[in-house]
Amino acid sequence: MLISGWGQYPDAEAEILNPVSGDALQRNLQDEDAKSFIARGLGRSYGDSSLSSTVISTKYLNRFHSFDDETGILSCDAGVSLDDILDVFVPKGWFPTVTPGTRFVTVGGAIASDVHGKNHHNVGTFCDHVLSFRILIASGEIFNCSPSENRDLFLATCGGMGLTGVILDASIRLQKIESSFIEETTYKAANLKECLELFTEYRSATYSVAWIDCLKQGKELGRSLLMLGNHSEKGGYVDLKKATSSIPFNMPGFCLNKYSVGAFNSLYYGRVRAQIQERHVHYGPYFYPLDGIGNWTRLYGAKGFVQYQFVIPKDAGLEGMTCVLEKISQSGAGSFLSVLKVFGKGNDNLLSFPFEGYTLALDFKVSPRTFELLDQLDVIVHDYGGRIYLTKDARMSDRVFQKGYPEWEAFQSVRERYGAVGIFASLQSKRLGLDVEH
Amino acid sequence: MKKILIIGATSAIAEATARIFALRGDNLFLLARDQERLSVIANDLKVRGANDVHTWAYNASGQHDNETFFANAIEQLGGIDILFVAHGILPDQKSCEASVEHTLNAFEINATSVFAILTYFANIFEAQNHGSIAVISSVAGDRGRQSNYVYGAAKGAVSIFLQGLRHRLAKSGVQVLTIKPGFVDTPMTASFSKGALWAKPEQIARLIVRALDRKKSVVYTPWFWGGIMLIIRLVPDWIFHKTRL
Structure with a gap:
């Protein structure tokens, strides 16, 4: 059967084993010892x-x-x-x-x-x-x-x-937790520098993440919304009916371009009117906004998309991020969902992705131009001593990995x-x- | 908090349904052949919130004189509100065609054993004047087809039996629910390639619980199988015989 990861790229023929118990799985391994498994x-x-x-x-x-x-x-x-x-x-x-x-x-x-x-x-x-x-x-x-x-x-x-x-x-x-709800506070940041300063200022918040507009250049480079969250004591334990809208088919790939993404970004940024906005929000839409839209990856068209998430060390922060964002905005390749986050200290796991610094997650629809851009980003990330998240990767070279x-x-x-x-x-x-x- | 007895509790549909009962904090009694798998499932249901979970090993085929066994189970459970019968096998049609033994064995497990269970429990429910009997039949029982009529015959027999039982128990206020799933992606159907008509056990389970709550008589899961089977039943033989269904 033909399967793929969440980005629908790449795909591969695979035989799927569905063991019903650990014992069944042990037998599977013995049966097919010549093959490789994942x-x-x-x-x-x-x-x-x-x-x-x-x-x-x-x-x-x-x-x-x-x-x-x-x-x-x-x-x-x-x-x-x-x-x-x-x-x-x-x-x-x-x-x-x-x-x-x-x-x-x-x-x-x-x-x-x-x-x-x-x-x-x-x-x-x-x-x-x-x-x-x-x-x-x-x-x-x-x-x-x-x-x-x-x-x-x-x-x-x-x-x-x-x-x-x-x-x-x-x-x-x-x-x-004391309730199903999150107290969310959103801060508008006019550019990347402001955004990183806000992260530092509000580092005591339980949750923090920034949505970032990757198409802005110059003084507005890195225009973003920083969203902080803390578990709320109010509201009780409420089961929100899971939203179930769904993208029924693959959209034509050309629907996502720098104009549509630019329009979306302006609406999204403009939606937050005040400099600071506070909301009492259920954990569902707070943590899992995209889970409400089934098969949202179909927005990227039948060819699928690639995610690109990297981390660079803290001391490379503003300079490195600026360099990456300039590259992306110049390319005009619209990333629909661009998310910036500050990582704390890393751990001892041999291939774990996070270490202390800044991480940015981007996605692009699959095209030759995208792969060209990502190769260029690889060089910048490497120069600043960063790495790329294996869970999102579909194209990194062995050298970049090592x-x-x-x-x-x-x-x-x-x-x-x-x-x-x-x-x-x-x-x-x-x-x-x-x-x-x- | 309902008291629920499930027969064939290790089947994928039964387990998914039991998980919903568990979230509601019900009391569960699980019967199936494999005690080891039953205890794994029982632990899971307890973590999910089941008030209490009992398990006994039980083989539906062969012995039909289970009155004492069932009476003890009901006693342990402290009464019974819902009986859910979910055991069954999917026999290989071709090997049934070649073997009387295979054919009768499949009928024994899928139909005769269900009659035996229902004969006992019908009297219990009739006497207590409340409760629900839910049984998994199949769309395969709606019309005999060359590809699986041995399975279909047993499920058809179960559907007719339930229809009559529903008639009898209507005046006692007892719900008799016939569940007719279409294609369900379970370990029982692991060898089939799956298309758009296939449903997940979790989806079937939600529909079963909803049909129980709403006191339904017959439910196709998912609903569109009602339409599909209506058409399949109406197609005249001279056309039907040209198909490979």
Whole structure:
């Protein structure tokens, strides 16, 4: 069957295995030992990280094991989604400590991507709140991993893009909340400098993220809206009916151009009239605005789109970001959703993306011009000592990868130690030179 | 808080439905062949909010003299508000055509065992004058087709049985719900290639719970299968026989 990541680019033929239990999965591995596998949850990584000739779907590994309502520690299968966790635990007053911008990711996927959220500057990544997990490795053995037990495998698996084995289940820590609502404050920033200053000024906010208008140049370069959020005590636990509008088909690719994106950006920026706007908003639209629009990726047309997210160190901040934004606005390639965030300190995981600095996420529809632009951005990001997020990547070269992730050799040696090389592999790992093409 | 007994509780549709019951804080009693899988599911349902979850191993095929067994289950559950019958197999049509044993075995599991269960529970519900009996039949039971009439015959028999039971229990105020799913993407149908008509078990489960809440008699899940099957039933034989359905 033909599958792709969330960006609809690239696609690949794959045989999908749907094991109904850990035992069934062990048998799958033994049956097909000649092939290479990659685990796949809800397919929300954008590029080719969950593509392989044989894909292990975790859709039937989706059960909760236990929950301790004193400590907030939840044990569940790797295929349990944040959507499921939110439905069950928000009414009980608990919330994922770290959540990405979609609720349709699995716990296994969140570990493999070591995802981050709008509170990275305070609490770090998803894996910083993973107490332990069990992983099935190539030999068919199952290992318990935690920051103290089998630490090498833990550090390689957290953020390891599924390249060490298949995560079976995990224990994660949820945070206590007092209601389903967020107190959101939005600040207008006239340019990039102002935006970065606001980030620093309001670093005590639980959540912070900025939407940025990538088409503006000159004095307005980096015009943005900084959105801060804190969990509210008011409003009670309310289940908002999930919005279900949907993009029914692929839009013609030409619909997204610098004029339509420019018009959207002006409306979006202009929507916020006051310099400071405050809202009491449900967690759904606050954290997952796009989940309300099914198949929103179809806006980019049938060829799909690529996301590009990079981080550069703090000291390179204003200068590096300015350099990147100038390049993009000059190119006129409209990025519909451009999101800027300040990261806190990184962790010890070998391939985790975040480190202390500034991160920008952009998306572009697939075209030769886009790839040309991204190659140029790669050079700038590298010059400032940055790296590119593997979960969103579909096109980075092995050289760019190795420069961005200096621990890649340590990662590879853990994979060798646990027999993973060539067995757990994706189109991405082959492109990045971690596995060889057959 | 409802008291709900589920037979065939490890099936994908039954499990998805039980998750909705669990979120509502219901009391659940789960029966299925595989005790190990039952306990995994029971743990999950408890975390989701089920008030209490009991499990017993139970094999629907072979023995139909289960009165004491069911009576004990109802006692443990503290009464019964909903019986949900969801067990079944999808027999291979070709191997049934080649084997009397396969054909009768499939009918035994999909139909005879359901009759046995319903015969017992009908009397319980009739005597208590309230509650709901929900059974998974199938659109396959609406018209015999060459590709799966052994499965279809059993599901058709179940639908007729339920129709009669509904007639009988109407005066007792007991709901009898016939559930007719179309194509559902479950481990039972893992080998089929899936097109636009396929639904997820979670979607079927929501429709089942809604039909229970609204005291429906027959529900096609999703709804469009009602229209599809109406057409399939109306097509005259001389055209139907030219199809490969």
